Amino acid sequence: MGDPLDPTRSDNPRDMLAISTLIGQEEREIQQTVRRFVTDRVLPDIADWFDQGVFPRELAKEMGSLGLLGMHLDGYGCAGTNATSYGLACLELEAGDSGFRSFVSVQGSLAMFPIRAFGSEEQKQEWLPRMAAGEAIGCFGLTEPDSGSDPGSMRTNARRDGGDWVLNGTKMWITNGGIADVAVVWARTDGGVRGFVVPTDTPGFSANNLHKKMSLRASVTSELVLDNVRLPESAVLPGVSGLRGPLSCLNEARFGILFGVVGAARACYEAALDYSITRQQFGKPIAGFQLVQRKLVEMMVSVNRSALVAMHLGRLKDAGQLTPAQVSFGKLDNVRQAIDVAREARNSLGANGITLEYPVIRHMTNLESVYTYEGTNEIHTLALGRAITGEDAYR
Template identity: 85%
Template sequence: MSNAANIHRANDPHDFLNLQTLVDSEELAIQQSVRRFVEDRVLPEIGDWYDEGVFPRDLAKEMGSLGLLGMHLEGYGCAGTNAVSYGLACLELEAGDSGFRSFVSVQGSLAMFPIHAFGSEEQKQQWLPGMAAGELIGCFGLTEPDSGSDPGSMRTTARRDGTDWILNGTKMWITNGPIADVAIIWARAEEGIRGFVVPTTTPGFTANTVHKKASLRASVTGELVLEDVRLPETAVLPGVVGLRGPLSCLNEARFGILFGAVGAGRACYESALAYSISREQFGQSIAGFQLVQRKLVEMMISVNRSTLVALHLGRLKDAGTLTPAQVSFGKMDNVRQALDVAREARNSLGANGITLEYPVIRHMNNLESVYTYEGTNEIHTLALGHAITGIAAYR
């Protein structure tokens, strides 16, 4: 066999740079188990779930049994994996659908993480084991109708009334909100921003489902309304005061996103590649046309480059040296790359690219939301600008 043939066989179109060699056996085993879950339990039904606008809550316990919920946390029924393993799990979940990665991100990084990092031992024992098992679902209430990129301007208030707290306000665009058993609510108190662990059965707490979404349809989004919600002192997260609390949670979630976006981009590229090879026009496979090959090559390069960025940032996180600005780098560029891949793949599939028989339009629509949430593209741009110039241009 010629050297050229050997080289051709070595170039796996699904892992062109042989990036699998950059993960160890345990990390690879976790990634493969999540991929099997997605192939067996998500992909056969996801088109219908997306079309109908539903999230299959019953799968939460299955994800819990796989150790996916709060998997990067230690103790309390959590798997305690390293950051790269968590990232690879997010990658495979989002290759299925962004809604599933969003569910796991919110549950583990936005709801469980603040309890784990800032909660009392009583709060940890009460909530974390059930959340890790998928028996209890959590949500994260920070964003408000008039407070998105500027969380410091939130209007939700928490005032003391004897030994109790009274919460009033509205949170918006809350993933898992309408199906949650517990909400982590951030509110403005006299001493600063405080976090509260709020059972959703508390009187005065209401969750309203957001309907008519064209993106993240296989995910439940809600509005949380708090009207004189009375909570005991034990509901306060004692370990943090100020925006450092919610922002640290968002940083955890963004780390999962920068891996997850790679999965969405990979799914679009692989769909376009398979379609281009099988689709015939003018008497030959369209993969043999130069313009089509250019699109496929650009998609492949984007996916491999984004994977390298994600793995590198994962290693930095495991080493304890990852900075918030570096997370912004990964979230901003990997989502941007995935969205570009999705749009190119949609074009490559022609009219078939807009049907839910293929994953591309679903991923493309989902990524429009991923591009915006957990920090808009513009905010991450300014975070990076601040990091390299030392000048904050937020105002």
């Protein structure tokens, strides 16, 4: 039968449906560039970073030099790629670790995107070029200790005081919070929810990193505290009011997630495949046993199916036709498929599956966070339920 890992085989075990044929030349070059970065700069040290609970901030500038930060935005130093290229970059980053994809998603889709879409020209000029270069890091302050799936119940508020705004409140589970130079903070005002561009060195602003996490350990997660943070009128995002602003940002980030988790699933499947071919039991590779082959096939099918969903949604986004419900479809199903793959791969590696010598347990625990953030599985289920029935079951 020949070498099962030979990429020239007609049935390539790493790309059974030949999904690579759906990718254009420029998109392929971007994907390969990111894959090399992950191979050279992330994979050699990611087990230690995960074990130690640190994110290597020094790599932000390298990601900036590759054009990965805000890559799907136009102007102000951003690469201006199409959405599918951004998605493929997220896929390769998450094949390394969800923490790196989260960093890029938050920087580009949650911090840079609202400034680009809703900010003043002054705000764009001040922040976007530095953020695109990785010289300034951003975070997104929406979730609160008692306000997750229901952002409309947020308690953080901003009140007028002369020509200034004064912000008070607490945000929780904020990726990049402890290393950020700027925070896009959403707060309740007398005129509805507004976004504020908050330099993190503003008096009254503080970030407390969360520790003892068992998931997304190679990522900074923080609590943001705003204690009478005084900001000028120029700090307000002038182009949006109401929850439409933050929800549109979340939709951008979810798009990156539905691609990214395909990378995590692929990494787990390929680890299990490689292991099964080399691991000998009862005188032959365990890949030769029926139960192992069934596991590998189920993983392979899930990875390829999720990749097809991601590519299709990427093409819809590039055509300007992607709807929020379709994003929910991708986020809902691709994440749960990735979790299933990771758990099956962990099982396939036996005791070796729980060590950081292999990537599987790291991806498996990371995906538990991805399952919850940017809209829980339940919220996306209800979003799809509303889309197909016309009935709102949130309340």
